[in-house]
Amino acid sequence: MSTQALTPAPPVTPLRRLGTAGVLLLALAATVLVAAVHVTQGTSSVGALDLLRLPFGGSDEAARVLLASRLPRLLAGVAVGVALGVAGALLQSIARNPMASPDTLAVSAGGYLAVATAAAFGLTLPVPISGGLAFLGGLAAAALVLALSAGGRTGTTRLILAGSATALALGSLTNLVMILFEQQTTGLFAWGSGSLVQSDLDAVTQLGPVIALALAAGMLAGPRLDILGLGDDTAAVLGVNARRLRLWLTLLAVVLSAAAVTIAGPIGFVGLCAPVIVRLLPSSVPGLHRHRSLLPLSGLTGVLVVLGSDIVLRAVLGGQAGVDVPPGVVTTLLGAGVMVWLARRYRDVGPTRQPPAVRTGAVRSRAGHLAIVVVCAVLLAGAVLVGLLGGDTWVLGGDVANWLQGRTGRALTYVLDQRYPRVLAAVLAGAALAVAGTAVQAACRNPLAEPGVLGVTAGAGVGAISLLAFVPLAGIWSMSAAAGTGALAAFTVVYLLSWRGGLSSDRLVLIGVGVQAACTAVTVLIIVKADPWNTAMALTWLSGSTYGRVPVQLIPVALALLLVLPLIVWLRRDLDLLALDEDTPRVLGIPLEPVRLAALGGAVLLTATAVAAVGVVGFVGLIAPHAARALAGGRHSRALPVAALLGALLVSLADTLGRTVIAPAQVPAGLVTALIGTPYFVWLLWRSRAGAR
Template sequence: MSTDVLTPAPPATPLRRLGTAGVFLVALAATVLVSAVHVTQGTSSVGALDLLALPFGGDDEAARVLLASRLPRLLAGVCVGVALGAAGALLQAVARNAMASPDTLAVSSGAYAAVAAAAAFGLTLPVPLSGGLALLGGLAAAALVLALSAGGRTGTTRLILAGSATALALSSLTNLLMILFEEETTGLFAWGSGSLVQSDLDAVTQLGPLIAVALAAAVLAGPRLDILGLGDDTATVLGVKVRRLRLWLTLLAVLLSAAAVTIAGPIGFVGLCAPVIVRLLPSSVPGLHRHRVLVPLSGLAGVLVVLGSDIALRAVLGAQAGVEVPPGVVTTVLGAAVMIWLARRYRDAGPTRRPPAVRTGATRSRAAFLVVVAVLAALLAGAIVLGLLGGDRWLLMGDVANWLQGRSGRALTFVLDQRWPRVGASVLAGAALAVAGAAVQAVCRNPLAEPGMLGVTAGAGVAAVSLLTFVPLAGVWTMSAVAGGGALVAFAVVYGLAWRGGLSSDRLVLIGVGVQAACTSATVLVIVLSDPWNTAKALTWLSGSTYGRVPVQLIPVALALVLTVPLLTWLRRDLDLLSLDEDTPRVLGVPLEPVRLAALACAVLLTATAVSAVGVIGFVGLVAPHAARAMIGAHHVRLIPVAALLGAVLVSLADTLGRTVIAPAQVPAGLVTALIGTPYFVWLLWRARARREA
């Protein structure tokens, strides 16, 4: 008997017996089946039997419905699915990062912003020019994100943060255009989440061949992509021109994404889901995960995701939902789930992992701290006065003095009675968001974290918008309670999913971004299903507006500050230790989990009340604590008041600027803070990259 040890053969799974060609055939068969089901759905009474009778001389009405409505929608779904699936596979290969996609790299947001800008300025462009404009927008966004994240190879968190910040800035710009040019951009809001509704076959017939050529070029580059996956140095030794290859592949991916946006708008996260689905197939199938096979299979998986989401949407909500509700809502929720799964799988390094600590900055003397506080207090007083004076009608200091003494006329009294609650709301909300950001950054030990990127703001937003839409006469306290409940649920989900043997800063941020995307899609769903009046109100409210504030709406934010600031000040030493590392607080006897939960609960309460008062305002919780830390150091006994003053000044000035720059029209304060905060955030990322490369 031979004593040799034989290596067992891989198990003969059904997919292994099929081989690569068999897997392709199964995927094609699934695509055909899903397409057949898709074409039977619609708002008309034409059903499957009517369509089957067409080759045998069926009803002319069925033929008209098929050619005018259902076939264009089906072909749009096929083109978009193929383009986004292949683009996601290419971007993940270029960045060597499983979370790279047209959405996380802000490619879709850039393309959408370019198309929206053309519509806002009244330009009616043919499909090729519209596609070229989308290509330029997507290329600019992708170039910025990849530059900030060093091509995505320095870490998933940096890539996602850079992409999220860029996408937020571009979304803010797009929302601003839609608010200022409401008539010209009618219908763009729902289209901004991806719509397969097509009036004809022009877009599909003109961009379909372009997608096919780009896909063929990507397949031909498959072998070099496999070599690139071995590392830049190895690929260079094997004769691959890495820089040129990466540039051309990025261009191909952006071209595919721009074509998809031109056809159907930005359908979210298909480019993330499709390659992941293919990679979940058994690796025992020979050659299945080589890029020559992976890229086209990802395209087919993208078709299944897009068409399957559209089928599920109309099956659950009815045929009319296919017209009103963008299928991108469903794909974004699916993509958020995939992103959370990837974060839990790839970012988990157990309790020994040490997230990057918050940089403390230089600790200033007590005199310097008092000077900073005095200067900021003076700036805040000036911002409040400017807010009272500025608007569509500029006032004088004497007018304000007469109003305070009760000696102003009826018209002046009416103006100032409208303005002071807006000024108060902006000051209180800015302070609340800044303090919340300081707490979140201490717990996460990450200076780039903020409540919005942990899903808290989006959770409060979806709850508040739902109440605003379905119970428009709800009171202030009800709004605050519902917003607080939404923020609390989002926080509980993020914290629970991020906890795996310890709290990982990176995992917390990545899961928070996924939950934020899911909540944003839920908000879009509520808006597009509601009546136009609530839609317009919710659009402005989602951009962070102080319009129409009344004094009673200031009370919840003020109470939240009164309750949380003393508690966080009492926990100041524990927060200082939490900002250092994981071990030092344990050695010194700090009860980690109670302190973390208390700090994050304060952040949730502050964020929820701020959202209920002024809507969704981004970047304040990031910029204000970071700037305060640079001014006076990281000791929270000083950081909290300085951050609160900075946040109040920032939001107050943003609100005043939005009310005056294009008066009588108004720019919501949230859009101004996003456009101001994004360059600062970009600078932080760039400085962090330069510091790492030094």
């Protein structure tokens, strides 16, 4: 009996009967149908019947609305969907990683920063030059992320963390530009989540051919990309230069992403969703997953995602929502769901058992550790003093001494009475975030994690910004309660979704990043619906600012520190063992999940109160614990006090710098910490890159 007789025939499914050409035609028909529905929506009263009458001499009003508004919006959606769908498919194939996309590789963030910077300086650039700027920004971001993650092949977690950190830093720079140049960048906040509103067809007609040529070039390289999927060694044997092919296809993906950003801004996660949806189609269809079929199918699926999101948005919130609310909010929510599904589906989604290596400092004597604590405390005291002295009005040390004794004049008393709550807010929030980061890194067994990665910070931001937008006169305790509720809800979702026969630390991080993206999209939705033209206040708060703080706002974060610090100290030995591996704590009889839940719960409380006090401040929960371990060693009894002091020192210095460098204008403290933290994070990833390989 031959071997062929023993091989079962593939099941005959409806898609298999259609074949690859039939699937492509079916996707094209679905795209035409969705486009027909899309063109009937809008703010005017022109409906489907009015548009159907146009070939037979319909009204001039219907023709004007179609040509001036609806057709440009439709074509922009088609161009962006094709560009992002194909770019995502290329990046996933290059990195051999299902979570690679223009968003997770920070390509869109780099392009957005370039376009926003040009707008801030009042430059009205032609579409090709604007697209070139977006290309350069996106290329630089993608090159950095791929270099830090070894092309994405060292694990999904490393790729996502590198991309998230880079996107956060670029987003911080973009927010800084928009805050400093508020008038020149009016409306860019909503556009930063993707907007299909078009005043004419110039962008689409000029960049459409570029997208078509890039798609054709990708399909031309399809057979070599199929061979690349077999592995670099096999590709080399078959005559394919893997490194050169990756370089050219990465450039192609960045060109597509830059074109999409230039047309409609960074519409989130389309490049993640579209290829994943195509790859879910049954492999029984011959040739369906080969790149000459995969790329155009991903492009058509991207169009369906973009236009479908726009249709749902306007159907649910009304026609005006198509102008006010970016459809990127809907695509980001969809993409976050896909990302969570991928994280749950892939049981081994990264180097879980061997997290990125981190060097800890040598074990020091008690006297040596005490000396480090004293030095950190002295530096913090100096930072507090400089914070009291510095600002738009500088005061002298003698003025501070007199103020403490109640002997200053009215002007200096007013200045210092306004300044000291800001200094204390920075110190308390920094300490809280550092302790929270220490707990999160131990519980996740990943030194590259922080509270923001678990969606806690973004969840707290949703709660607080909701109250800020809809109840602007709400009290301090209401703000803390709203932030705490948002943080707790986000953490609960992340924890429950991460549980799958146990809690994988990598799965926890990846799902946290997905929930973080969803919460960020919801925040954008709240801001643009509440007041789309006054985003400076929300941007400042979302970037972390101590402006206008009063002493009573500091009570919640102080109470949280008083509650959680003793808990973490009590759990210090358990956390030492938990940071090693999963097996050692179980062998020693430590209740693993209760300890992990207690540590993460304390981190949630600290993060929520810190966000309520000073807004969203990033990277402190990453930098301070890692620097503390480098100075004091890996034991939590030694690292915890040093981390708290370093976190307070970092935020205090960031706040003082933000208040003084461009006084009387101010840079939010969260932007300063992000700009300081990103180079450190990049160095940390680069140093541990060899170990990850």
